[in-house]
Structure formats: structure tokens, C-alpha cells
Amino acid sequence: MLKFIAKRLLYMIPVLLGVAFLVFTILSLTPGDPGTIILGITAKPEDVASLNAQFGYDKPFFIRFINYIGDIVLHQDLGLSYQSREPVIDSIMSRFPNTLTLTVLSMSVSALIGISLGVLSAVRQYSVLDHVCVITALIFACIPGFWLGLMLLMLFALKLDWLPPYGAGTLKHFILPTITVSMTSAAGLLRLTRSAMLETIRQEYIRTAKAKGASERRIIVRHALKNAMMPVITTLGTSFGASLGGAIIAETIFAMPGMGTLITTAIRQKDIPMVMGSTLFLAALFSLIILIVDVLYAFIDPRIKAKYQNGGKSRE
Amino acid sequence: MNRKGAKNSRAQKRTSQLSEIWRRFRKNRAAMAGLIILSIILFFTIFADLIVPYSKCIDQVGAERLQWPSLRHLFGTDEYGRDLFARVIHGSRYSLFIGVATSLIALVIGAVLGASAGYFGGMVDMVICRIIDVFMCVPPILLSLAVVAALGTSLQNLVIAITISSIPGNVRLIRSVVLTVAEQDYVEAARSYGSSHARIIFRYVLPNAMGPIIVNTTMAISDMILSAAGLSFIGMGIQPPSPEWGALLSSAQKYMFSSPYLLVFPGAFIMLSSLSFNLVGDGLTDALDPKLKD
Numbered sequence: 001m002l003k004f005i006a007k008r009l010l011y012m013i014p015v016l017l018g019v020a021f022l023v024f025t026i027l028s029l030t031p032g033d034p035g036t037i038i039l040g041i042t043a044k045p046e047d048v049a050s051l052n053a054q055f056g057y058d059k060p061f062f063i064r065f066i067n068y069i070g071d072i073v074l075h076q077d078l079g080l081s082y083q084s085r086e087p088v089i090d091s092i093m094s095r096f097p098n099t100l101t102l103t104v105l106s107m108s109v110s111a112l113i114g115i116s117l118g119v120l121s122a123v124r125q126y127s128v129l130d131h132v133c134v135i136t137a138l139i140f141a142c143i144p145g146f147w148l149g150l151m152l153l154m155l156f157a158l159k160l161d162w163l164p165p166y167g168a169g170t171l172k173h174f175i176l177p178t179i180t181v182s183m184t185s186a187a188g189l190l191r192l193t194r195s196a197m198l199e200t201i202r203q204e205y206i207r208t209a210k211a212k213g214a215s216e217r218r219i220i221v222r223h224a225l226k227n228a229m230m231p232v233i234t235t236l237g238t239s240f241g242a243s244l245g246g247a248i249i250a251e252t253i254f255a256m257p258g259m260g261t262l263i264t265t266a267i268r269q270k271d272i273p274m275v276m277g278s279t280l281f282l283a284a285l286f287s288l289i290i291l292i293v294d295v296l297y298a299f300i301d302p303r304i305k306a307k308y309q310n311g312g313k314s315r316e
Numbered sequence: 317m318n319r320k321g322a323k324n325s326r327a328q329k330r331t332s333q334l335s336e337i338w339r340r341f342r343k344n345r346a347a348m349a350g351l352i353i354l355s356i357i358l359f360f361t362i363f364a365d366l367i368v369p370y371s372k373c374i375d376q377v378g379a380e381r382l383q384w385p386s387l388r389h390l391f392g393t394d395e396y397g398r399d400l401f402a403r404v405i406h407g408s409r410y411s412l413f414i415g416v417a418t419s420l421i422a423l424v425i426g427a428v429l430g431a432s433a434g435y436f437g438g439m440v441d442m443v444i445c446r447i448i449d450v451f452m453c454v455p456p457i458l459l460s461l462a463v464v465a466a467l468g469t470s471l472q473n474l475v476i477a478i479t480i481s482s483i484p485g486n487v488r489l490i491r492s493v494v495l496t497v498a499e500q501d502y503v504e505a506a507r508s509y510g511s512s513h514a515r516i517i518f519r520y521v522l523p524n525a526m527g528p529i530i531v532n533t534t535m536a537i538s539d540m541i542l543s544a545a546g547l548s549f550i551g552m553g554i555q556p557p558s559p560e561w562g563a564l565l566s567s568a569q570k571y572m573f574s575s576p577y578l579l580v581f582p583g584a585f586i587m588l589s590s591l592s593f594n595l596v597g598d599g600l601t602d603a604l605d606p607k608l609k610d
Contacts, residue, residue, distance in 0.1 A: 027465060142538065142590040144587070146545075249546050264550050264551065279458050283454040
């Protein structure tokens with residue numbers, strides 16, 4: 001087991017480097033150099049050149065990439081913003097808590113709703129509850145999150161005046177954004193849990209448990225749930241990514257100072273280091289979450305554990 | 317049987333298979349509802365110019381600003397007096413075009429990479445999978461935003477941005493489907509009598525892996541429509557005054573209290589088009605592979 005975790009941790013290094021390289025390459029396609037972007041095309045060439053040197057842009061692509069990675073690893077430095085000339089990492093650190101809170105809240109709410117209703121709906125297949133759940137989930141999966149957000153904003157913040165429409169700070173500010181982000185992924189989780197559960201209920205060992213005379217509650221909780229959760233857990237990592245994406249859009253609606261508004265503002269201002277730093281930061285976080293989910297999965301699924309104990313290898 | 321006869325019977329078999337799929341699809345009421353909604357939206361998309369001229373959704377009419385829906389303006393008018401019905405109808409061209417185009421491009425690239433990874437295995441598989449691992453570690457929206465940041469906002473760049481973010485998932489799916497098909501005896505047989513790799517992949521492996529791929533592509537269109545609308549909504553996709561649905565919602569935000577209808581109609585169209593592709597996809601799942609049905 002330790003070997004598995006160590007192996008996964010080591011594998012993180014090339015993946016993270018790859019992610020950095022990918023983001024760096026995409027953003028290097030931006031036309032123009034920092035000097036021209038900041039000073040405009042009418043600026044004096046020597047000013048442009050000196051600014052380019054200040055941002056290290058006078059060096060070739062690969063050297064810049066290596067310097068960038070070196071700065072991150074050695075000094076936790078993500079470079080300077082074109083706009084404010086202040087360290088990118090400072091802006092990220094002041095905005096990140098809001099995005100993280102929103103993402104974690106949304107993940108928890110969607111897991112709670114999606115998984116519990118999914119199980120209920122499968123256990124009572126074809127009941128009224130099941131139909132209502134399936135149809136609602138289908139509709140929520142097709143409603144764009146940001147549209148739902150606008151509707152909630154209109155109803156609860158502007159018309160009823162129950163909740164604050166904009167900003168961040170108190171827990172109240174997070175209620176509407178959380179609903180906005182979590183509904184889409186809750187719908188996805190509900191559908192997935194329901195089908196995984198239905199499939200599990202049809203397995204032989206469930207019939208065996210029934211034949212033994214185990215109570216229905218015991219069968220669901222002890223036998224079915226544990227097995228049905230496997231595919232659900234594997235998607236938790238992806239759904240974290242989806243929540244993060246939802247949070248980025250929801251921040252725009254609710255004018256919340258988070259990573260999403262940071263990135264979109266930076267894109268409008270052509271502040272490439274800011275976009276790069278924020279994207280890399282979130283991507284690194286996301287890879288870490290995927291790693292944790294993977295390790296968790298190995299802990300829960302005895303088959304993977306066994307594979308590593310026997311040292312056997314197989315293609316996925 | 318001579319060659320021509322064999323060809324005929326093969327063609328016959330194909331039509332009977334298609335009609336069998338259609339028969340199963342037709343029995344599914346939800347899927348048929350999806351198909352009907354989709355046909356209506358497609359009708360609007362194709363005949364948009366005949367229903368309302370494009371000029372209607374660009375020309376500004378000062379006297380008719382922010383009017384509520386009426387017989388004259390079915391969906392009301394926006395802050396520049398432009399007819400919202402015209403803008404929504406013409407907007408469907410953007411959303412459906414983006415949805416279909418991105419899904420098909422992602423499908424082709426995903427099929428080439430996924431099929432090679434699954435079929436050849438070994439080094440090819442290793443390299444492709446490692447690259448995909450890296451792509452999978454960047455949440456899709458961030459990848460799209462990075463592309464938009466570098467290339468700028470335009471229809472073409474939006475298509476690139478969304479396509480890139482959906483290729484990894486496609487590669488994984490097609491690889492896993494191809495892996496199971498490639499182990500079948502008929503593939504082994506084709507290999508044993510010396511068919512080329514390309515022939516085996518295109519003649520035997522991909523057609524037999526088609527079911528899940530078609531379903532996935534239909535569902536993907538729905539996701540792509542939602543992503544495109546989302547990106548346009550935060551100002552990183554199609555820019556106003558182009559009548560893209562997400563862009564419509566973005567500019568309607570300022571008037572949401574006085575003119576909520578500006579939000580309702582574009583949003584409803586996004587939802588309906590996404591829903592229709594989803595329902596059709598669900599129906600196809602059952603129709604293409606009756607074994608999968610519960």
C-alpha cells in the first residue's frame with residue numbers, strides 16, 4: 001500500500017511539470033511581448049526592451065520555462081503581474097479562500113443531495129419519488145448553472161431581499177452561489193449513483209444476502225452501498241473540477257472576489273502572468289485532489305490493494 | 317453467391333438493422349420528445365433567415381426599447397429595441413454550430429488517438445495516455461480560458477478552446493471501447509489473414525465500437541452548448557452584438573429586475589437544446605444496445 005502511494009506521489013512530479021508546460025505553452029502563443037502589451041505600440045523601443053528584460057522575456061522559450069519552474073520551486077514565486085507589477089502569488093492568496101470555500105461547500109452539498117437521493121431513487125425504483133428525482137435531475141443537468149444563478153439572484157436577493165446579492169465575507173454570501181454551483185453536479189451524481197446502485201442490487205451476492213434473510217436495510221447499507229459507491233468515488237475528482245469551473249462562472253454573477261473573477265479580469269487586461277499563475281495554481285490543486293481520490297479509492301477497493309500486494313500488473 | 321449479391325445482402329442487412337434501431341428508439345417516449353424538440357430547434361436554425369431577417373436582430377430601434385413580450389415582439393425587445401425573438405432564433409445558429417462542430421472535431425481527434433492507443437498498445441498507448449493524464453489534470457474551463465487568453469475572443473477561438481478541453485475524455489472513452497473490441501476473435505481473424513492495421517481499425521474495430529461513441533457524441537453536444545454559453549456569458553466567448561445565447565444573457569443581466577423576460581427566453585432555449593440532445597442520447601443508448609437496458 002505504501003508502495004502504491006509513493007509511486008503515485010512520484011508520478012505527480014512529471015504530471016505537474018507537464019501541466020505547467022502545457023499552460024505555459026498555450027499562454028506563450030499570445031501575440032506580442034510584455035513590453036508592447038504594457039506600454040502599447042507607440043512606446044519607445046528601448047523602454048519596451050528594458051521592460052522585456054525585467055520580465056525575463058529577452059530569453060528563449062525553454063529558458064523562460066525553466067526559470068519559471070525554478071522560481072516556483074525555489075521561491076514560491078509565480079512572477080509579477082503586468083498590470084500592478086506586484087507578485088501574482090499575493091493576488092492569488094487573497095482571492096483563493098473564497099473560491100475554495102465555494103468549491104468545497106458546493107461539492108459537499110452536491111454529494112449529500114446527489115448520493116442520498118440517488119440511493120433512495122434506486123431502492124424505490126419506479127416509485128413516484130424515483131420518477132420525480134430522475135426528471136428533476138435531468139432538467140437540472142441541462143440548465144446552465146449561470147442561468148440558475150441569475151434566477152436565484154433575481155428571486156431571493158432582489159425580489160425577496162432575503163440574501164445579499166453581491167460580494168463575499170459572511171456565510172450568507174455563499175448560500176446562493178453554492179446552490180448555483182452544486183445543482184448541476186448534484187444532478188449528475190444522482191444519475192450516476194442511481195444507475196450504479198441499480199446495477200449492484202442485481203448482483204448475485206445481493207440475492208445471497210436476501211436468501212440468508214438479511215433485512216433490507218442491512219442489505220442496502222452493508223452490501224449494496226459499499227459496492228455501488230466505487231464508480232461514484234472515482235468521479236468525485238472530476239466533479240471537483242466541475243465545481244471549480246462552476247465556481248469560476250458563479251463568481252462573475254455574484255461579483256465575488258475569487259479566482260474566477262481574477263482570471264477573467266486578467267484575461268481582459270492581457271495580464272498573462274496572472275492568468276498563468278492562477279491557472280497553474282488551480283490545476284495543481286486539482287491534480288492533488290485527483291491523487292487523493294485515487295489513493296482513497298485504493299484504500300476502499302480491496303481489488304486494487306490485492307493487485308499491489310501481489311505485485312501483479314494489468315492494463316486498465 | 318456472386319460479389320454483387322453479397323453486396324446487396326449486406327446493404328439489406330444494414331437497412332434492416334437501422335429500421336430495428338429506429339423501431340426501438342420510437343418506443344421510447346422521452347427520446348421521441350427529445351427528437352421533436354430538437355427538430356423544432358433545427359428548423360429554426362436552418363430557416364432563421366426566412367423566419368426573421370438577420371437585420372432585425374442587429375438594427376437598433378430607439379422607440380421600442382425594453383418592451384415586454386407582445387404579439388408584435390413575441391419575446392419582447394432588448395435595451396436597444398432589438399427584437400429578442402429574432403436574436404434568439406439567430407442565436408441558435410451559433411450554439412448549435414458550436415455544439416456540433418466541437419463535438420465532431422473532438423470525436424475525430426479522439427478517435428484517431430484513442431483507437432491507436434487501444435489498438436497498438438505498448439509505447440504508443442503509454443505516450444498517449446501520459447499526455448492525456450496531463451490534460452486531465454487541468455479542469456476543462458481553465459484550459460478553455462487559457463486558450464482564450466492566448467488567442468483572444470472569437471468564434472473560431474471559442475471552438476478551439478472548447479474542443480481542446482473535451483479531447484482527453486474522448487480519447488479515454490474510445491481507447492477503452494477499442495480495447496474490448498480489439499480482443500474479439502474477428503479482429504484476430506482479420507489480422508491472421510494479413511489485413512493492414514488501418515483496414516482493421518477502420519473496417520472492423522471502429523464500426524463495432526460505434527454504439528458508445530455515437531451516444532457519447534450526442535451527449536457531448538449538450539455539454540458543449542452549455543460550456544459555450546457559459547464562456548460567452550462571462551465575456552470569454554462570442555461577443556455582443558452577436559446574438560449568441562450566453563452573450564444575450566450576459567447583457568440582459570443589467571436589466572434583470574425591470575425586464576426578466578430578457579433572461580427567461582435565451583435561458584429556456586439553452587436548456588431545451590441541451591435537454592433534447594440528452595434525451596436523444598439516452599434513447600440511442602437503449603436503441604443501439606438492447607442488452608444495456610435495465
